[in-house]
Amino acid sequence: MVSTTVDLNAKIPNNVGLSDDVKLQRALETWLPNYLEWWNDMGPTDFADKPVFLRTAVSVDSDGWAHYDHVRMPDYRWGIFLNPRDPETSHIRCGDDAGKAAWTEVPGEHRNALRRIIVTQADTEPASVEQQRLLGHIAPSLYDMRNLFQVNVEEGRHLWAMVYLLHKYFGRDGRDEADELLQRRSGDPDKPRILGAFNQPCDHWLSFFAFTMFTDRDGKYQLAALSQSGFDPLARTTEFMLTEEAHHLFVGETGMDRIIKRSAELQALDPNGDIRRQGGIDFDLIQRTINYWFTYSLDLFGGEISSNAADFFATGLKGRYREDRYDEHKALTGTYRLPVVENGQLGERDVPMRNAMNEVLRDSYVQDCERALRKWNRTLEEAGSPNRLTLPSRRFHRHQGIYADHRFDPVGNLIDSNRYEANQRHWLLTPADNDYLLSIMKPVYEPGKFANWIAPPSKGIEGRPVDFEYVKLHD
Amino acid sequence: MxxxxxxxxxxxxxxxxxxxxxxxxxxxxxxxxxxxxxxxxxxxxxxxxxxxxxxxxxxxxxxxxxxxxxxxxxxxxxxxxxxxxxxxxxxxxxxxxxxxxxxxxxxxxxxxxxxxxxxxxxxxxxxxxxxxxxxxxxxxxxxxxxxxxxxxxxxxxxxxxxxxxxxxxxxxxxxxxxxxxxxxxxxxxxxxxxxxxxxxxxxxxxxxxxxxxxxxxxxxxxxxxxxxxxxxxxxxxxTRKVELLPGERKGVSLGPLAPELTPGTRRYRHVELRWSSESRTAELLVRGPGPADVAVVQAGAAAIHDAGDSLWALRAFRELDDALLQLRTNHLDVGLVLLRTAGDPALVVAHDAALWAAREHWFTNEVLRHMARTLRRLDLTSRSFFALGDLNNDQRPAFAGCLLELALAADRFYLLDHPKVQVGTSVLNEGPLPMSHGLTRLHAHLYGEPDKLEALLGHHELRSAEEADDAGLVTVRLDEIDWDDDTRVAIEERASLSPDALTGMEANLRFVGHENETSKIFARLTAWQNWIFIRPNATGPDGALSLYGKPQRPHFDWNRV
Missing domain, CATH: 3.90.226.10 (2-enoyl-CoA Hydratase; Chain A, domain 1)
Known part of the structure; x- marks a missing residue:
């Protein structure tokens, strides 16, 4: 497929001056067919011909960023948008040069670090599409199926947003990196995605909701930290991505909440409170799922003590969550008290604040997750269930950082590996869990109907009723 | 730092x-x-x-x-x-x-x-x-x-x-x-x-x-x-076809050297290291092979192989290697090392000839290669080396063949003019023990006097101190009356010079002639890396190496030097 310049500009909604940007046009002309080929290989292609009620961003205006209509996914208009910003207010927000004018071009000094940040972020976007590609076949409702596809196309758009930065600002290397983003594959032993959580299988809807709740929430915090970047195009791109990311988090958080609500109903329904006998998902299994995805997502923030994190902050490439709310933006003094394992014991160590920036961001994330847990527990309370769910310790089940080489129980106690092995099946998702979940997850394709294991949402999308035909399967 | x-x-x-x-x-x-x-x-x-x-x-x-x-x-x-x-x-x-x-x-x-x-x-x-x-x-x-x-x-x-x-x-x-x-x-x-x-x-x-x-x-x-x-x-x-050296491919295990340690000394079987922080000097003594050691080597390749790690040439050079590493790392204050040998120089020459004759055996080859590496370690040690060929405690020096390499590696060779003191070259001085840049030490020593080099090659009879001096092998020949004073003064003088300047000077003078890949690696390490290591841009308070992993960012002095 060969596109002309006119085609490109018409096809790709943008506010980055694509029609006048020869360099960007040239890059996209090569990349676009490869992207579509990737989407056809790795996206939810079994539903390619079905109109889906999708939100498309066609401009950054208040009425343009959320345009709803029934669209076939391959016809979705993946756009490129930067949040508008008065150039006068663009400045470096953190680190040694805080307060100075922001960079509108990549500074040579920080080129490699920026490229690495952008590639790592970009790699997560297609990865989740790959992880979720078959979930449409066991969707619990048309409403949920639509949300899945909305998430998928927007992850695709987020890939575009990052590829735009690579194409526009990183020359030939950037084009090579953009190509490689389409070559890596989630879970492929030879060409895995860069980060661990994005190589874990996500083969049923409990994992999908947990993934969008916990893993996409990491994305929110990474994007929020990058929206504080002194590299202005990155800051403005990620700001716009955050508006879409909010929907993904909504899907995850409410999806989990609806399962919890339904499980509590089934618990009350069963004379012995046996949720499984009623075809639902028991709370132990939900807890194991939370434990699994929350901890994999914690890994995504990087090492607790990190010279990269210190560098990224010091150079103004990546700030803290809502950096503007801090009074002081250099963080050169001060320390962060971190629990560490020393001589086989859990103790504490003071780490220079800049080196602890990953942990600072992780703190904001954990607080947000705790808020969601409180909300789910209120749902349980309101439904009269005696059960409560918890977040495991951030030391539990880690594969990155200072806790990765030690074993902890979900409360965070240091334990030996025998005890860990013996209890693992009580703490983390097991193959038997997955088998059970797949056994109850049969597709429900009738408008307004929902699978037995999940409660309906309180309302539909964009003012449409819950029984609206969000995906037209029989057109 | x-x-x-x-x-x-x-x-x-x-x-x-x-x-x-x-x-x-x-x-x-x-x-x-x-x-x-x-x-x-x-x-x-x-x-x-x-x-x-x-x-x-x-x-x-x-x-x-x-x-x-x-x-x-x-x-x-x-x-x-x-x-x-x-x-x-x-x-x-x-x-x-x-x-x-x-x-x-x-x-x-x-x-x-x-x-x-x-x-x-x-x-x-x-x-x-x-x-x-x-x-x-x-x-x-x-x-x-x-x-x-x-x-x-x-x-x-x-x-x-x-x-x-x-x-x-x-x-x-x-x-x-x-x-x-x-x-x-x-x-x-x-x-x-x-x-x-x-x-x-x-x-x-x-x-x-x-x-x-x-x-x-x-x-x-x-x-x-x-x-x-x-x-x-x-x-x-x-499984590729290679011409392997002959000899039964049975490994020779390397047992511990187990030196005897007392304050100020480290005694091995053939090697002895003494040091004094006060005078900032050390003495490194290597004893040559005895008649029994030579007999083993003369019995041929199989006997050499059977001797294993007790073979003099292997044991003595392993001990020398260990002593050099000790000096480098644990005795930074020692600036001058006095190299001494003891034994019968004629036995060293005979030993070398027999060892060389058995060179086709894989084990002998390993022994020779190991000797060569140990001597290269000596060349690359940043200390002043003076070889002293005197009658130390009435022991004859044995600066011949492979042990003459110590004198040729040294920065100076002092030799006592005495009938009991003799020096000789062997076949091992003529190629099997090259320096890192490929020259023999003999060649490097006589780089500007090819006639003298030519005259030495193939002539392995022992020479008196005077003949050795004439042959160009000796830095200073002293008789018994002058020996003590002159060597004392030379040693004291050397110990008074800047250790940094000496390190640079010695490295320059030791490696005469062309460079090769290995010598470039070491030369550039010493010259460039060591310079950069002490520059503020790397190791100053704002240097990149000092600040790696720390919250601050490095600041460079942008002036080119």
């Missing part, structure tokens, strides 16, 4: 054996040995840093040197050594940066020198023992990790979209790759120098196909096929 290590630390011992390894796993399967780097983060040689991500310190490298040496002596059946990592996704992250950041200048220099010698020993084994090393980089291969791979004959890199080879020293730490990386890049692998420039300033390195295209590696294999493809290549190399 010269304050660390701050608390007195126990002296470093360089002897180890497989039962004590903390960082390496070695396994043998016929002609193929697997060497896996599995650095124990907690087992650092000095306190204050963790050996994360397969990074190394001197302790890790001491074990590697031991592995490489034992492979040659103890496992002559091995044709291929596959070097990989026991940690998935990380081959080796190079020298531990926190260790470098907190180390004194002397520690860094000694560390780099020793690691370089080990890399050269890997290449030496490939060239002369038909033991080919191949690096199987099953993960990121950064800095010293890539330099370790560069010392191997072939490098294979896992192609997983992440694993890269890199030399991030310049962009990340404002120092140079410390183990010959830049030289091996352009001289050994013949990477185009403009590409080498791009590579050496790209911190994240180069991966996949481009690494192969630029000849940074010999091949890239997908992750799932990596092990299989590497072993396929290893098998091909192991």
């Amino acid at each position: 010269d304050s660390a290590p701050q608390t007195p630390q126990p002296p470093v011992e360089f002897e180890t054996d497989p039962s004590r390894y903390r960082h390496w796993q070695v396994s043998y399967d016929g002609a193929i040995a697997r060497l896996r780097m599995c650095v124990d983060p907690a087992a650092s040689l000095r306190p204050g840093y963790e050996l994360k991500l397969n990074s190394y310190d001197l302790g890790v490298d001491i074990e590697l040197a031991d592995v490489v040496r034992r492979l040659r002596f103890e496992h002559p059946e091995v044709r291929v050594v596959v070097l990989s990592s026991g940690t998935d996704n990380v081959f080796c992250a190079g020298a531990n940066i926190h260790m470098l950041g907190m180390s004194s200048h002397a520690w860094k220099v000694n560390f780099c020198k020793f690691t370089n010698e080990t890399r050269c020993e890997i290449e030496d084994a490939t060239a002369f023992s038909a033991q080919v090393y191949i690096a199987a980089a099953n993960g990121t291969c950064a800095g010293g990790g890539y330099e370790l791979a560069l010392a191997c004959q072939e490098i294979y890199l896992q192609d997983d979209g992440n694993s890269a080879v890199s030399l991030p020293e310049v962009p990340l730490l404002a120092v140079l790759p410390g183990t010959g990386g830049l030289t091996r890049l352009v001289d050994k692998r013949k990477v185009r120098r403009d590409r080498a420039d791009v590579f050496s300033t790209t911190a994240e390195g180069i991966r996949g196909k481009r690494a192969k295209d630029w000849n940074l590696v010999d091949g890239v294999f997908a992750r799932s096929k990596f092990e299989q493809e590497v072993m396929k290549r290893a098998t091909a190399l192991a």
Whole structure:
């Protein structure tokens, strides 16, 4: 497929001056067919011909960023948008040069670090599409199926947003990196995605909701930290991505909440409170799922003590969550008290604040997750269930950082590996869990109907009723 | 930064054996040995840093040197050594940066020198023992990790979209790759120098196909096929046709040297090291072979092989090697080393002739190669060396043949004019024990006097002190009346000169003649790296090496020097 310049500009909604940007046009002309080929290989292609009620961003205006209509996914208009910003207010927000004018071009000094940040972020976007590609076949409702596809196309758009930065600002290397983003594959032993959580299988809807709740929430915090970047195009791109990311988090958080609500109903329904006998998902299994995805997502923030994190902050490439709310933006003094394992014991160590920036961001994330847990527990309370769910310790089940080489129980106690092995099946998702979940997850394709294991949402999308035909399967 | 290590630390011992390894796993399967780097983060040689991500310190490298040496002596059946990592996704992250950041200048220099010698020993084994090393980089291969791979004959890199080879020293730490990386890049692998420039300033390195295209590696294999493809290549190399030296391929185990330690002395079987912090001098004595030692060698190759690690030539030079390493690392205040020998010079010449006659046996070959490496370690030791040929405690000096090499390696050779003092060359002075830049010490010594060199070659009779002087072998010939005063003054004078200036001067003068890859590596390490190591841009309070891992960013003095 060969596109002309006119085609490109018409096809790709943008506010980055694509029609006048020869360099960007040239890059996209090569990349676009490869992207579509990737989407056809790795996206939810079994539903390619079905109109889906999708939100498309066609401009950054208040009425343009959320345009709803029934669209076939391959016809979705993946756009490129930067949040508008008065150039006068663009400045470096953190680190040694805080307060100075922001960079509108990549500074040579920080080129490699920026490229690495952008590639790592970009790699997560297609990865989740790959992880979720078959979930449409066991969707619990048309409403949920639509949300899945909305998430998928927007992850695709987020890939575009990052590829735009690579194409526009990183020359030939950037084009090579953009190509490689389409070559890596989630879970492929030879060409895995860069980060661990994005190589874990996500083969049923409990994992999908947990993934969008916990893993996409990491994305929110990474994007929020990058929206504080002194590299202005990155800051403005990620700001716009955050508006879409909010929907993904909504899907995850409410999806989990609806399962919890339904499980509590089934618990009350069963004379012995046996949720499984009623075809639902028991709370132990939900807890194991939370434990699994929350901890994999914690890994995504990087090492607790990190010279990269210190560098990224010091150079103004990546700030803290809502950096503007801090009074002081250099963080050169001060320390962060971190629990560490020393001589086989859990103790504490003071780490220079800049080196602890990953942990600072992780703190904001954990607080947000705790808020969601409180909300789910209120749902349980309101439904009269005696059960409560918890977040495991951030030391539990880690594969990155200072806790990765030690074993902890979900409360965070240091334990030996025998005890860990013996209890693992009580703490983390097991193959038997997955088998059970797949056994109850049969597709429900009738408008307004929902699978037995999940409660309906309180309302539909964009003012449409819950029984609206969000995906037209029989057109 | 010269304050660390701050608390007195126990002296470093360089002897180890497989039962004590903390960082390496070695396994043998016929002609193929697997060497896996599995650095124990907690087992650092000095306190204050963790050996994360397969990074190394001197302790890790001491074990590697031991592995490489034992492979040659103890496992002559091995044709291929596959070097990989026991940690998935990380081959080796190079020298531990926190260790470098907190180390004194002397520690860094000694560390780099020793690691370089080990890399050269890997290449030496490939060239002369038909033991080919191949690096199987099953993960990121950064800095010293890539330099370790560069010392191997072939490098294979896992192609997983992440694993890269890199030399991030310049962009990340404002120092140079410390183990010959830049030289091996352009001289050994013949990477185009403009590409080498791009590579050496790209911190994240180069991966996949481009690494192969630029000849940074010999091949890239997908992750799932990596092990299989590497072993396929290893098998091909192991079964290739090579002319192996004859002799029963039965390994010779290297037993412990077990020196006897008293304050101020370290006594081995054939070697004795004495030092005095007060006078800042040390005395290194090597005793020549006795009649029984010579008889073993004259009995031929099989008898030499049977003698194993008790063979004089192997034992004495292992002891000398250990003593040199002791001097370098544990006796920084010793500036001048007095080299002495004792024994019958005629026996040394006879020993050398017999050893050389048996050179076709693989074990004799290893013994000779080991002698050569030990003498190169002496050439590269940054201390003043004076060889003293006097009747020390009534013992005759034995500066002949392989022991004359000590005098030829020394910066000066003082010889007592006395009927009991004789000097002689042997066949071993004429080629088998070359310096790192390829010349014999005799050639380097008489670089400007080819006629005198010619006159010495092939004439192995002993010479009186006067004849040796006439032949150009002696720096200063003294009679008994002058000896004590003149040598005392020379020693005191030497001990009064700046140690830095002497180090530079000696290194300049020792290596006359052309350079080669190995001598370039050491020369550039001493000249450039050691200069950069003390520059504020690297190790000043705002330097990149000092601040690595710290919250502050480095600040450079932008003026070019």
